[in-house]
Amino acid sequence: MNFLKRAWLSLSAKKGRSVLLVLVTTAIMLFVLAGMLIHTAADQATANAKKSVGATLTLSANRSSAFKKMRASSSSSSKPKLKMSSVKLSDAKKIAKLANVASYNATVSASVNAKSFDAISTSSSTSTMPGGASSSSSGDISLSGVTNTSQSTSFTDGTNKITKGRGLTSSDKNTNNVVVESELAKEDSLSVGDTITVKKSGKTYKLKIVGIYKSTSSSSTQMGPGASDPANTIYSSYTLANTVKGSKYAGTADSVTFTISNPSKVNSVKAAGKKLINTSKYSLATNDSSYQAVKSSMNNIKSFADKIVWLVAIAGTIILALIVILMIRERRHEIGILLSMGEARWKIVGQFFAELVMVLVVSLCLAGIGGKFVGDKLGSELMSQQTQSSSATISAPGDSNGGNMGGGSRPSGGAPSGGGQGGGMAVHSSMGGQTGTTSASADTDLDINVTALTMVELGGFGLAIIFLSTMLASGGILRLQPKKVLIES
Amino acid sequence: MLEAKNIGYWYTHKDDYLFKDVNLTFEAGQSYAIVGQSGSGKTTFLSLLAGLDQPKAGQILYEGQDIKKIGMTNYRKRDVSVVFQSYNLFTYMSPLDNLLTAMAITGSQHAGDKEFAATMLKKLGITEDLMRKNVQHLSGGQQQRVAIARTMACDAQLVVADEPTGNLDENNTVEVVGLFQKIAHEQGKCVIIVTHESAVAEMCDTTYRLEKKVFSQV
Numbered sequence: 001m002n003f004l005k006r007a008w009l010s011l012s013a014k015k016g017r018s019v020l021l022v023l024v025t026t027a028i029m030l031f032v033l034a035g036m037l038i039h040t041a042a043d044q045a046t047a048n049a050k051k052s053v054g055a056t057l058t059l060s061a062n063r064s065s066a067f068k069k070m071r072a073s074s075s076s077s078s079k080p081k082l083k084m085s086s087v088k089l090s091d092a093k094k095i096a097k098l099a100n101v102a103s104y105n106a107t108v109s110a111s112v113n114a115k116s117f118d119a120i121s122t123s124s125s126t127s128t129m130p131g132g133a134s135s136s137s138s139g140d141i142s143l144s145g146v147t148n149t150s151q152s153t154s155f156t157d158g159t160n161k162i163t164k165g166r167g168l169t170s171s172d173k174n175t176n177n178v179v180v181e182s183e184l185a186k187e188d189s190l191s192v193g194d195t196i197t198v199k200k201s202g203k204t205y206k207l208k209i210v211g212i213y214k215s216t217s218s219s220s221t222q223m224g225p226g227a228s229d230p231a232n233t234i235y236s237s238y239t240l241a242n243t244v245k246g247s248k249y250a251g252t253a254d255s256v257t258f259t260i261s262n263p264s265k266v267n268s269v270k271a272a273g274k275k276l277i278n279t280s281k282y283s284l285a286t287n288d289s290s291y292q293a294v295k296s297s298m299n300n301i302k303s304f305a306d307k308i309v310w311l312v313a314i315a316g317t318i319i320l321a322l323i324v325i326l327m328i329r330e331r332r333h334e335i336g337i338l339l340s341m342g343e344a345r346w347k348i349v350g351q352f353f354a355e356l357v358m359v360l361v362v363s364l365c366l367a368g369i370g371g372k373f374v375g376d377k378l379g380s381e382l383m384s385q386q387t388q389s390s391s392a393t394i395s396a397p398g399d400s401n402g403g404n405m406g407g408g409s410r411p412s413g414g415a416p417s418g419g420g421q422g423g424g425m426a427v428h429s430s431m432g433g434q435t436g437t438t439s440a441s442a443d444t445d446l447d448i449n450v451t452a453l454t455m456v457e458l459g460g461f462g463l464a465i466i467f468l469s470t471m472l473a474s475g476g477i478l479r480l481q482p483k484k485v486l487i488e489s
Numbered sequence: 490m491l492e493a494k495n496i497g498y499w500y501t502h503k504d505d506y507l508f509k510d511v512n513l514t515f516e517a518g519q520s521y522a523i524v525g526q527s528g529s530g531k532t533t534f535l536s537l538l539a540g541l542d543q544p545k546a547g548q549i550l551y552e553g554q555d556i557k558k559i560g561m562t563n564y565r566k567r568d569v570s571v572v573f574q575s576y577n578l579f580t581y582m583s584p585l586d587n588l589l590t591a592m593a594i595t596g597s598q599h600a601g602d603k604e605f606a607a608t609m610l611k612k613l614g615i616t617e618d619l620m621r622k623n624v625q626h627l628s629g630g631q632q633q634r635v636a637i638a639r640t641m642a643c644d645a646q647l648v649v650a651d652e653p654t655g656n657l658d659e660n661n662t663v664e665v666v667g668l669f670q671k672i673a674h675e676q677g678k679c680v681i682i683v684t685h686e687s688a689v690a691e692m693c694d695t696t697y698r699l700e701k702k703v704f705s706q707v
Binding site: 481 | 567
């Protein structure tokens with residue numbers, strides 16, 4: 001073990017050289033660590049995205065098939081009518097039993113008129129619709145029936161947020177419990193526990209407010225004939241919305257959204273689900289765009305982080321190898337003395353390696369301190385670039401049931417949100433109206449943390465780099481003849 | 490103890506040899522001087538005896554065994570100790586660490602014994618204060634004494650020295666050669682000194698001269 005002592009004596013005696021070696025090694029380790037941290041954080045972010053972003057499958061009427069049937073049945077005497085099928089909940093339950101289906105949310109949209117309170121009026125809310133229909137005549141309140149508000153897209157994406165009371169859950173099935181928007185509640189002095197009444201086709205329904213939600217949705221872009229303010233959306237259980245629509249809608253939904261526990265399995269669930277349904281009546285559409293967007297941007301970051309790690313590792317190996325070669329040339333005389341004493345060549349190489357290991361230990365400590373800072377800076381820079389470039393427009397074709405404008409705007413079958421709701425057109429034949437697009441950016445943050453495991457991995461990387469450097473440089477030692485060094489020179 | 494048997498050496502052509510058919514014997518407890526003009530090949534001959542290079546012809550036998558068979562590294566480690574004109578100490582160490590390092594590498598029976606190393610240094614006039622300083626802070630004479638102490642601290646029975654007094658003044662020269670005599674006569678080691686100084690040669694027990702590619706006893 002004498003070579004270890006020599007390594008220590010050499011390092012401690014030549015402080016200037018040792019400090020320079022520590023600085024160079026620290027710089028190399030710092031960049032390798034930053035790359036590793038970003039890679040790990042991107043991995044973690046992708047895993048988190050799987051959990052938080054998720055993917056959904058939406059079961060709804062097959063619109064294109066309905067159009068084909070309409071055209072096939074058309075005759076010259078009568079104008080053909082589009083017949084859209086409601087989704088039977090019994091079919092939905094079969095799909096819900098498939099592996100990787102975490103939960104499901106049935107969505108039913110209906111339109112009612114406020115009775116005991118006033119709906120929020122907009123300047124265009126009473127305008128006459130094309131064809132002579134008045135928006136007010138078809139209901140000024142949009143009733144959005146759901147199984148569970150917390151699974152409704154407007155709530156999961158943060159557009160709506162419960163501020164008072166509670167949201168609706170599956171236990172609210174067959175009740176008249178509702179959740180109203182905070183602006184509507186403020187205008188009509190409504191609070192949790194109050195009862196309101198609405199009417200539809202001459203019937204009056206008493207609704208009990210169990211929660212108030214705040215909508216951040218802006219309707220300004222969708223204002224126009226028939227448009228209504230988002231505050232006029234009341235959430236109820238899907239059973240209540242079905243009751244309002246009529247008895248023939250019992251046990252059905254406009255659409256059913258299934259939450260997939262593992263987004264990567266969404267296509268296999270879709271394939272399995274299609275075998276359980278009549279595909280000529282229903283369509284089963286996937287929506288994992290958010291997950292794919294996050295995954296794609298994280299993959300880009302991971303790829304970049306990998307390149308950083310490898311580039312720095314290769315450059316670091318070359319730089320360190322050159323430094324060790326220079327160091328060995330400078331210490332040829334010392335090597336000659338050691339050889340003349342009969343020291344084994346591997347021990348001489350071992351001494352240089354040990355010196356670099358000692359330098360590495362100090363460098364690892366310094367890199368550990370500075371790594372998080374560099375990683376944070378580099379990571380946030382990468383994230384901001386990725387977020388700018390990965391804003392993805394999510395659209396779920398096949399979710400459109402057509403025939404109404406009064407439904408939501410979320411592709412995954414969530415409750416209506418944003419503008420464009422309410423009651424202008426074809427409210428009575430509402431099928432949920434899952435049309436529209438939304439923009440989702442992959443705004444997953446990189447959580448950069450220096451863990452013990454990262455430091456161990458970095459240590460391993462550092463050892464590999466200095467081992468390669470020493471091996472590359474030690475060719476000179478293996479060829480060196482003591483006579484040439486000590487006598488001839 | 491050490492025998493050069495039909496030794497020959499050349500660099501490029503066999504005909505352009507430095508020396509050939511050299512047959513010399515070196516005994517334990519004796520000091521030997523090898524003298525000759527600069528470039529005559531005496532240092533090359535010493536490097537062969539020290540196991541730093543190999544003869545082109547012939548054999549070097551240590552205790553009757555060819556040093557090639559012993560292994561050049563093993564031979565240098567266990568059996569021979571070299572003192573150079575330029576001292577060849579580890580410049581980043583103190584005299585004490587130089588001795589301890591050499592003792593550890595050569596596997597001396599006193600390896601790791603700081604007291605023994607300090608005693609050796611004291612014997613050669615290196616004070617407690619000096620032995621803990623970096624060797625570069627010592628004078629030439631002091632450094633050469635450290636180099637000789639290093640030789641004495643190791644167990645090698647053969648000590649070869651290449652112009653050990655080349656960088657020393659007259660007083661130090663006498664002192665250093667006296668130390669080599671002590672190593673030979675008191676420690677029973679075989680000391681071979683290559684020198685161009687006749688005064689140094691005169692102090693040794695036996696002198697060989699390398700002249701016109703031929704060794705002769707003076």
